[in-house]
Amino acid sequence: xxxxxxxxxxxxxxxxxxxxxxxxxxxxxxxxxxxxxxxxxxxxxxxxxxxxxxxxxxxxxxxxxxxxxxxxxxxxxxxxxxxxxxxxxxxxxxxxxxxxxxxxxxxxxxxx
Amino acid sequence: xxxxxxxxxxxxxxxxxxxxxxxxxxxxxxxxxxxxxxxxxxxxxxxxxxxxxxxxxxxxxxxxxxxxxxxxxxxxxxxxxxxxxxxxxxxxxxxxxxxxxxxxxxxxxxxxxxxx
Numbered sequence: 493x494x495x496x497x498x499x500x501x502x503x504x505x506x507x508x509x510x511x512x513x514x515x516x517x518x519x520x521x522x523x524x525x526x527x528x529x530x531x532x533x534x535x536x537x538x539x540x541x542x543x544x545x546x547x548x549x550x551x552x553x554x555x556x557x558x559x560x561x562x563x564x565x566x567x568x569x570x571x572x573x574x575x576x577x578x579x580x581x582x583x584x585x586x587x588x589x590x591x592x593x594x595x596x597x598x599x600x601x602x603x604x
Numbered sequence: 605x606x607x608x609x610x611x612x613x614x615x616x617x618x619x620x621x622x623x624x625x626x627x628x629x630x631x632x633x634x635x636x637x638x639x640x641x642x643x644x645x646x647x648x649x650x651x652x653x654x655x656x657x658x659x660x661x662x663x664x665x666x667x668x669x670x671x672x673x674x675x676x677x678x679x680x681x682x683x684x685x686x687x688x689x690x691x692x693x694x695x696x697x698x699x700x701x702x703x704x705x706x707x708x709x710x711x712x713x714x715x716x717x718x719x720x
Contacts, residue, residue: 524706535712536696591637
């Protein structure tokens with residue numbers, strides 16, 4: 493069965509600094525990988541998804557993620573953090589026709 | 605219209621009450637989902653409807669009863685809930701049926717449920 497592990501339940505960065513949120517996956521077949529963001533009192537919103545077309549995936553709000561099969565990773569990055577990026581970020585995996593499995597989430601804090 | 609609308613936004617109910625959560629989308633999506641999210645936890649899948657038929661039930665207690673009256677509407681009927689059922693209940697939809705693995709989920713803002 494597929495699963496994802498998000499390293500670090502809480503990450504804190506300064507405004508303008510690099511954002512790096514880590515996600516490792518486990519899947520028996522080539523997976524579909526996603527990053528979702530959840531702002532306070534909101535539902536989840538898709539940031540980006542990997543579906544095997546390209547290993548570097550660009551998403552909304554300046555985020556991108558790189559699929560590395562050899563490392564079974566799909567880390568999320570953004571070159572320069574903004575205060576509005578403070579939120580909960582979930583990595584998720586799906587394979588075949590199965591529903592998404594979410595990681596435990598990483599809370600991103602941005603310090604002015 | 606690219607929204608999933610959930611009502612009510614907040615709900616407080618006693619353990620003997622019967623209430624319903626409602627979800628609506630007008631994007632023509634053929635799969636709809638109910639998720640339960642406890643504070644500081646990821647969403648947990650409860651039910652999936654594909655082409656208006658229940659396709660996945662993740663061993664949810666019978667005090668939660670889903671209903672899909674038509675392709676745009678999804679209800680979650682609640683009866684005899686327990687305090688531990690207090691959570692954010694999220695509805696989502698996706699374009700294809702059977703919760704196709706590579707598709708984007710569109711989430712509503714959720715109903716924050718408190719069971720007293």
